[in-house]
Amino acid sequence: MLHEVLVVLSGQRSSLMTREGHKGLEPYVHKSEQALLRRVCVLGEMNRKVQQAIEEVNEHLTRYTTTTHACMKCIEERVTRAFGLDLVELEKRVLRRDPAVVAGDNMVSLSMVVGEVSIKWERLFKYVVGLVEFLRSGKRTTSELHERLAKDNITGYADVKDLTQELMVAVERSWVYQLNNWLGYGKISKLNKEDFFIKVSSRGEFSVNQELVPTRIMNKKAVDDAFLIGKSVHLMTNGGKKLQQHQLHVSMEYPVEPSFLERAICSMKDVIYGTIIKESLPIERLRLFFQILRSFPLLESVDFMDGFEDDELGRSEDALAHSLACYLEDSTDIDKNERYAFARSIFSLTKASGGDEFSDFVLNIHTQLNVELDWPYNILLNPVEANTYSFLFHYLFALSKTRRQLIYAWKHTKQLDHDTHGDLMHTLFRAKLFLDEIWSYTQNSIISHNFELKIMSHLDASKNLIIDDLLKRQTDFLESTCQGLFVDNSEFRKVCRHLLVNSTVLAETIISRRPHLLAKKETTISDTVQTMRALHNLMENSDQIYSDKLNTLLLQLEAIVT
Numbered sequence: 001m002l003h004e005v006l007v008v009l010s011g012q013r014s015s016l017m018t019r020e021g022h023k024g025l026e027p028y029v030h031k032s033e034q035a036l037l038r039r040v041c042v043l044g045e046m047n048r049k050v051q052q053a054i055e056e057v058n059e060h061l062t063r064y065t066t067t068t069h070a071c072m073k074c075i076e077e078r079v080t081r082a083f084g085l086d087l088v089e090l091e092k093r094v095l096r097r098d099p100a101v102v103a104g105d106n107m108v109s110l111s112m113v114v115g116e117v118s119i120k121w122e123r124l125f126k127y128v129v130g131l132v133e134f135l136r137s138g139k140r141t142t143s144e145l146h147e148r149l150a151k152d153n154i155t156g157y158a159d160v161k162d163l164t165q166e167l168m169v170a171v172e173r174s175w176v177y178q179l180n181n182w183l184g185y186g187k188i189s190k191l192n193k194e195d196f197f198i199k200v201s202s203r204g205e206f207s208v209n210q211e212l213v214p215t216r217i218m219n220k221k222a223v224d225d226a227f228l229i230g231k232s233v234h235l236m237t238n239g240g241k242k243l244q245q246h247q248l249h250v251s252m253e254y255p256v257e258p259s260f261l262e263r264a265i266c267s268m269k270d271v272i273y274g275t276i277i278k279e280s281l282p283i284e285r286l287r288l289f290f291q292i293l294r295s296f297p298l299l300e301s302v303d304f305m306d307g308f309e310d311d312e313l314g315r316s317e318d319a320l321a322h323s324l325a326c327y328l329e330d331s332t333d334i335d336k337n338e339r340y341a342f343a344r345s346i347f348s349l350t351k352a353s354g355g356d357e358f359s360d361f362v363l364n365i366h367t368q369l370n371v372e373l374d375w376p377y378n379i380l381l382n383p384v385e386a387n388t389y390s391f392l393f394h395y396l397f398a399l400s401k402t403r404r405q406l407i408y409a410w411k412h413t414k415q416l417d418h419d420t421h422g423d424l425m426h427t428l429f430r431a432k433l434f435l436d437e438i439w440s441y442t443q444n445s446i447i448s449h450n451f452e453l454k455i456m457s458h459l460d461a462s463k464n465l466i467i468d469d470l471l472k473r474q475t476d477f478l479e480s481t482c483q484g485l486f487v488d489n490s491e492f493r494k495v496c497r498h499l500l501v502n503s504t505v506l507a508e509t510i511i512s513r514r515p516h517l518l519a520k521k522e523t524t525i526s527d528t529v530q531t532m533r534a535l536h537n538l539m540e541n542s543d544q545i546y547s548d549k550l551n552t553l554l555l556q557l558e559a560i561v562t
Contacts, residue, residue: 005040005113006087011048011080036110043118046125050080053132065195067142068135070174074167079128083121090116127152127160131167141195142175146214169254172217176252176261183226183268186234198227206231222262229268 057064057072064072090113134140134148149171153164178196181187188196197212208227218226253260 005037005110006091008040008044009047009087009117010084011044011051013048033110036114039114039118039122040110043122043125046129047080047083050075050125050128050132053136054080056136062191063139064135065139065142065145066178066189066192067145067171067174067195068140070170071135071145071167072132074170075128075132078163078166079124083117083125086117086121123157124159124163127155127163139194141212142171143197143212143214146171146175146216150216165255172214172254172256173252175214176256179226182230183265184233186230186232197223198230206234217256217258217261219258219262222258222265225262225265229265 054072054076057069061069131148131152135145146168149164149168153161153168155161155164178189178192181189182196182198188198188200193200195212197209199207199209201207206227208223210223213223252264
């Protein structure tokens, strides 16, 4: 009889005892003990259901999520296996004739068995049966499972609470391991791609599915950081680089606290920043280039690249104000919205022109690293800075394009006819409009208003322009300033101001002296023609000077792909 009871409790089927009845045992079992036998049968049936559920999940690896498998494994170790060990221990005590379980005449009472086993495990098995049915009813996501366990954790029963806490740790540990693969390697396991909150489309586009985020342990900042870090690592390494220095799932403490997870992700961000990025990017070659770019006023946070030198990602809120104060003695306060408004106008102007200078310029790095154009600015910059940084490139290339358009116009002044005159003037006016926008921006943001007197005096002087003096003065200036343009950051503000003034003077002179007299063949060489020839030579000289200095930098960048 005892053997049959233990067999039933272990989850095996019995021909003698079922919860519906006890065939053949009624004459030998008192009515008071029949109720105890029913409890034994119910507990044994629950044990069998749980074991069957565990076997089913183990047999279908891809049907269920990784966290479901982790949950089932924990149930197997914490419940079914522990329950089986309790039964074995009870049988050992019976065989040893332990007086606590064996009465006189070697009798083992059914009430003792129920007291030792059933009462201890009934509530726990009842909860587990409901949980495994929940898991088997569909492909439960980590978010759903974690939410269910969090609610079950407050039932008020100590044994159920202890179990749910262990299950939550198992689920969190499995999920953090997935997160670690994404952060460290840029990979999403095929088994977890439907469950993980990062999604990759067939076109290689990344997105976040908020419904799959376990919100109890992961806040929005942690989600955003994880998305940007993993995406950057994936783009830079094609998901193939292994990060040995930091393992998120090893350093994590369980149960997971949202604040601790956020700090852990930030810590991993620092590690990735100092390893994968430094190994993948041509830091030394790019540092000189970024040294120039960060001096431009459109760059919102001018110290973002300093992290390459001191491994610090932190940027204080007053970084911009402090940097501009060091960079421009006469800088005036300006609302950030005005900066962005101007940047967007420049961006729109460049975009409307149909130019692709941005992609052309990044082509060297793009080809060598095999990444998209949104290669990890994100891991270096916050979204606002990254947005402004993008505007900066368009701003620079718009300047470059304007300069090329002017050079093209001057080179074709002698071939002007009635049909091309309008196109040329349209180009000139567009260039002038662009320079005016730049002047308007810098006048209102980085140059004091009394500086306008200087530009006006230059414009007045240009009306009585001596061409040779202009050519010599401008050429000498370009030669002297370009020598330090790419190396001396402290002098860069002076260069910018001088270039701004000179460019505006030239543009005003160009527009005020339209080349309409060129259409008259009999006209002698006029002051306008002399001015335009001088400007033509100046543009060629300045272009050569600029190119010579720029090539020194670009040769290093070009070496990346050669």
